[in-house]
Amino acid sequence: xxxxxxxxxxxxxxxxxxxxxxxxxxxxxxxxxxxxxxxxxxxxxxxxxxxxxxxxxxxxxxxxxxxxxxxxxxxxxxxxxxxxxxxxxxxxxxxxxxxxxxxxxxxxxxxxxxxxxxxxxxxxxxxxxxxxxxxxxxxxxxxxxxxxxxxxxxxxxxxxxxxxxxxxxxxxxxxxxxxxxxxxxxxxxxxxxxxxxxxxxxxxxxxxxxxxxxxxxxxxxxxxxxxxxxxxxxxxxxxxxxxxxxxxxxxxxxxxxxxxxxxxxxxxxxxxxxxxxxxxxxxxxxxxxxxxxxxx
Ligand SMILES: [Zn+2]
Numbered sequence: 001x002x003x004x005x006x007x008x009x010x011x012x013x014x015x016x017x018x019x020x021x022x023x024x025x026x027x028x029x030x031x032x033x034x035x036x037x038x039x040x041x042x043x044x045x046x047x048x049x050x051x052x053x054x055x056x057x058x059x060x061x062x063x064x065x066x067x068x069x070x071x072x073x074x075x076x077x078x079x080x081x082x083x084x085x086x087x088x089x090x091x092x093x094x095x096x097x098x099x100x101x102x103x104x105x106x107x108x109x110x111x112x113x114x115x116x117x118x119x120x121x122x123x124x125x126x127x128x129x130x131x132x133x134x135x136x137x138x139x140x141x142x143x144x145x146x147x148x149x150x151x152x153x154x155x156x157x158x159x160x161x162x163x164x165x166x167x168x169x170x171x172x173x174x175x176x177x178x179x180x181x182x183x184x185x186x187x188x189x190x191x192x193x194x195x196x197x198x199x200x201x202x203x204x205x206x207x208x209x210x211x212x213x214x215x216x217x218x219x220x221x222x223x224x225x226x227x228x229x230x231x232x233x234x235x236x237x238x239x240x241x242x243x244x245x246x247x248x249x250x251x252x253x254x255x256x257x258x259x260x261x262x263x264x265x266x267x268x269x270x271x272x273x274x275x276x277x278x279x280x281x282x283x284x285x286x287x288x289x290x291x292x293x294x295x296x
Pocket of ligand 1: 054
């Protein structure tokens with residue numbers, strides 16, 4: 001994999017950048033398996049730098065976007081699709097809030113749609129749905145599980161010509177090597193006045209600061225991290241006005257959480273009762289942002 005050293009912040013181009021946390025793995029030794037959504041190697045991270053001016057935290061040297069796209073294309077993640085009930089609860093909350101700004105019936109595009117859990121719920125709520133997903137396996141899962149036909153590829157490859165009232169980025173922004181260029185790509189897919197919904201880890205959260213290097217959002221798939229200031233800056237630079245800001249609490253089954261910690265429990269007799277037991281992880285260490293596209 002090619003790695004490019006950066007001498008300035010990729011978000012604000014500021015020159016005052018410094019080491020934030022040293023990396024924990026050899027970038028040449030990682031592969032598609034390290035990019036699974038359900039990867040449980042918490043604490044794994046690229047060497048991260050932070051920007052003094054905008055507080056953005058980013059992998060430096062930055063891994064090659066093409067190589068990472070290749071990992072996602074080859075991604076297989078059976079566990080993710082099995083955890084649809086817990087994730088569905090999180091997504092139902094988002095749909096309820098979104099309804100205040102973009103009513104059901106609006107065309108909605110989910111970028112990084114995975115196996116279609118969110119889109120299936122959005123369709124059920126009345127939205128006219130479309131999705132983009134780079135993993136062929138997850139695209140096939142979405143069709144098999146929900147009858148959804150996702151676009152296989154990246155947002156940059158998505159055919160232009162259609163403007164959506166809503167674009168959702170649910171745990172996507174932290175995976176993108178050039179978040180600034182990525183938002184530029186999305187601008188053409190959003191209608192004027194359209195809504196952008198972002199869920200992304202908050203590196204300024206109490207949990208992130210207290211857990212230090214063991215924070216569960218440190219993983220090979222996460223190449224950048226935002227806090228309130230850097231996220232606001234990114235959105236403002238692309239003509240978005242934040243209209244609602246929430247802290248997002250992930251909701252998982254006890255089975256999912258326990259098997260993250262104790263992988264040998266997978267598939268055992270406890271599977272059924274534990275999957276039924278839903279816990280809300282009250283860490284509030286992600287942002288859930290609703291932003292409207294305005295004229296620049
Ligand atoms: Zn910066």
